[in-house]
Amino acid sequence: MPEPFFTQRCSLNQCDQCALPHLETMTTETADKVIAQYDGHTLQSHFQTIKSLKDISILGHEALARINKEQQIDTTQFFYQLTEPQHVIQVDRLCRNIHVRNYLHQEQTSNLFLNLDPRLGQHINHCPPYFDSLIDKYSIDPHKIVIEIVESHIPNIELLPTITNYFKNLGCKIAVDDFGSNNSNFDRLWALEPDFIKLDKHFIKKIMLKPNAREFTHKLLSLLHEFGPVIMEGIETLEEYQLALETGIDYVQGYFIHEPAPNIIEPQ
Numbered sequence: 001m002p003e004p005f006f007t008q009r010c011s012l013n014q015c016d017q018c019a020l021p022h023l024e025t026m027t028t029e030t031a032d033k034v035i036a037q038y039d040g041h042t043l044q045s046h047f048q049t050i051k052s053l054k055d056i057s058i059l060g061h062e063a064l065a066r067i068n069k070e071q072q073i074d075t076t077q078f079f080y081q082l083t084e085p086q087h088v089i090q091v092d093r094l095c096r097n098i099h100v101r102n103y104l105h106q107e108q109t110s111n112l113f114l115n116l117d118p119r120l121g122q123h124i125n126h127c128p129p130y131f132d133s134l135i136d137k138y139s140i141d142p143h144k145i146v147i148e149i150v151e152s153h154i155p156n157i158e159l160l161p162t163i164t165n166y167f168k169n170l171g172c173k174i175a176v177d178d179f180g181s182n183n184s185n186f187d188r189l190w191a192l193e194p195d196f197i198k199l200d201k202h203f204i205k206k207i208m209l210k211p212n213a214r215e216f217t218h219k220l221l222s223l224l225h226e227f228g229p230v231i232m233e234g235i236e237t238l239e240e241y242q243l244a245l246e247t248g249i250d251y252v253q254g255y256f257i258h259e260p261a262p263n264i265i266e267p268q
């Protein structure tokens with residue numbers, strides 16, 4: 001068994017294997033898209049719309065990796081099977097690389113939400129800088145980038161400001177991802193000072209089963225709004241959409257609004 005990820009250090013500290021020039025040798029750009037190859041796998045970008053419930057405008061799109069090796073592989077499983085720090089860093093960075101370039105291909109001007117593997121936190125000072133190089137190379141407006149972090153997957157609360165400050169100093173925004181799953185807590189929200197909070201996709205399913213779902217969601221929102229606007233993920237039915245609408249959720253995301261797709265087609 002490999003030793004747990006968090007006790008390992010990349011054996012190639014400050015090497016160039018995780019830097020932008022090397023990683024881009026693993027990407028291929030065609031007329032309409034950018035893909036990456038990693039250890040026999042093909043990595044592609046899909047995008048899912050996040051919509052305002054107040055004025056039905058588009059807040060932005062979350063980039064989601066699709067991974068194939070002869071057939072499509074579960075992305076979460078793929079990430080968590082990577083145990084070597086260098087491999088986690090490379091795949092995470094490759095995904096952000098192709099997502100940013102595919103987004104630029106589509107000439108989008110709304111926010112781009114990018115997931116960051118929370119296991120990277122302890123390596124942030126041990127790897128060559130990356131995201132600033134990406135921003136510079138492609139002349140990206142950092143204010144349009146929202147970095148999604150699953151705070152409950154970062155065991156050491158002291159690491160949170162180190163991670164978020166790097167991105168905030170570049171001009172990016174921060175979203176707490178999957179809030180309400182695992183051991184999410186308010187201490188970590190204070191430490192992160194997020195611009196957005198994304199409720200875990202299972203949250204809507206759970207509250208739909210509660211007789212006092214609306215009242216409960218109202219109370220939770222009054223607390224969460226102290227931190228920032230709230231995005232409800234996992235909206236898959238009309239009933240879930242209506243509940244979100246009635247309870248004062250700011251933004252929604254899910255299959256009912258828009259299925260993830262390589263090309264962004266704005267929902268009507």
Ligand SMILES: [Ca+2]
Nearest residue numbers: 062115148177
């Ligand atoms: Ca996410």
